[in-house]
Amino acid sequence: ASFGTFEHDRSHGVNNSHTLRNAPVLVNLAWxxxxxxxxxxxxxxxxxTHPLTGDHEMGETFPNIIRKLEADPSYxxxxxxxxxxxxxxxxxxxxxxAQFTVTMISxxxxxxxYxxxxxxxxSQEQAGYQLFLQHCNSCHREPLFTDHSFRNIGLPVDPSLNDLGRMRISFAGADSLQFKVPTLRNCYLSSNYMHDGRFISIQQCINHYRFQVQSSATLDPLLRQGISMSNQEADQLMAFLKTLTxxxxxxDRRLARPE
Known part of the structure; x- marks a missing residue:
């Protein structure tokens, strides 16, 4: 399903383990x-290297991977x-x-x-497109539908995960609760949503921005007031987002599992 974790909140790993986050889709990563x-x-x-050797992902070692590959004459x-x-x-x-991944272009x-x-x-899609340009394009910039920035969008912190986002890497307080802006391409094929997979529908995502943005020191300034949108406008925006499928x-059979 658009080459990401599908219908689960967080990604599954070896020995019934789970990763800290929901794996984002593999699409247009060449940019x-x-x-x-x-x-x-x-x-x-x-x-x-991370999914191959991570303790909560494949949990492999390169010597073992090489043994498996060399046991297959075609590989x-x-x-x-x-x-x-x-x-x-x-x-x-x-x-x-890496070379295979950059061929995954949507x-x-x-x-x-269009x-x-x-x-x-x-008319519904066109109205939704205008709403997208007004409310979403500053972060989910066309044509990739992401600007690759890191932002705090006001999600409540899950105390069981205590995931501080980019701050885990930069150790900078200004990066607390900031996560990479994901692409919206194929978003209707890639639930669950957000870094921890907390939402199962696009409607839940939109309603977060309408009603549930939590203020904090690092909240993105664009979201200080949330996003004002009527139910009709939310439906129009969802109609537009479906056009990204x-x-x-x-x-594409070239991206399918080898037979």
């Missing part, structure tokens, strides 16, 4: 300067063809994963067709 909700990694190669042949070495090396594994939604002049929006991306 991302940081990775993870807190921006811990600045390259996809470094990022790839061994492919690595030798590409990297020109007799054996598989850890850096080659993360390079391969740019064929109804929104994209921007190319190949289709039109309904790219069915050709999520059904």
């Amino acid at each position: 991302a300067p940081y990775f993870h909700w807190d921006g811990q990694y600045q390259t996809l190669e470094l990022q790839a 061994k042949k492919d690595f030798q063809t590409v990297f020109k070495t007799p054996s598989i090396e850890p850096l080659q594994i993360v390079k391969a994963l 740019a064929n939604s109804r929104y994209d067709q 921007k190319k002049g190949l289709t039109t929006f309904t 790219d069915s050709s991306f999520v059904t």
Whole structure:
């Protein structure tokens, strides 16, 4: 489902463990300067090491991964063809994963067709688009629908997780409770939502901005007053967000599990 944690609050790992956060979607990351909700990694190669070896993710070691890959003749042949070495090396594994990840490009939604002049929006979608430009585009900037910034959007802190966001990486108080702005592309295919997967629907996300933003020292200034929006306008915004669904991306056989 758009290559992220789907229908779970936090991602599952080995031995029935859970990660601290909900894995964001893997889409259009070729243009991302940081990775993870807190921006811990600045390259996809470094990022790839985390799910492979993390205690609450795959919990693997590179020697064991290499043994498994070299036991498969097709993988061994492919690595030798590409990297020109007799054996598989850890850096080659993360390079391969990074190169695959940057091919995961979503740019064929109804929104994209609209921007190319190949289709039109309904009146509901058009009204929602104008609301998006007014209330959302400052953070979820077109055409990637993220500006890759880190922001505190006023979510109540879950005391069981005590996740301080980017502050865990920077150790700067000004970064407390700030998380990376996620893309909205394929958002209707990628529940749950927010860094900890607390919301199960887009409507819940919108209602957070309408009614539930909590003030704190690092709250984004754009959200000091929340976002004023009627029920009708919320419906219009949701209609627009549905136009960001790219069915050709999520059904692309080139991105499917090898048979």
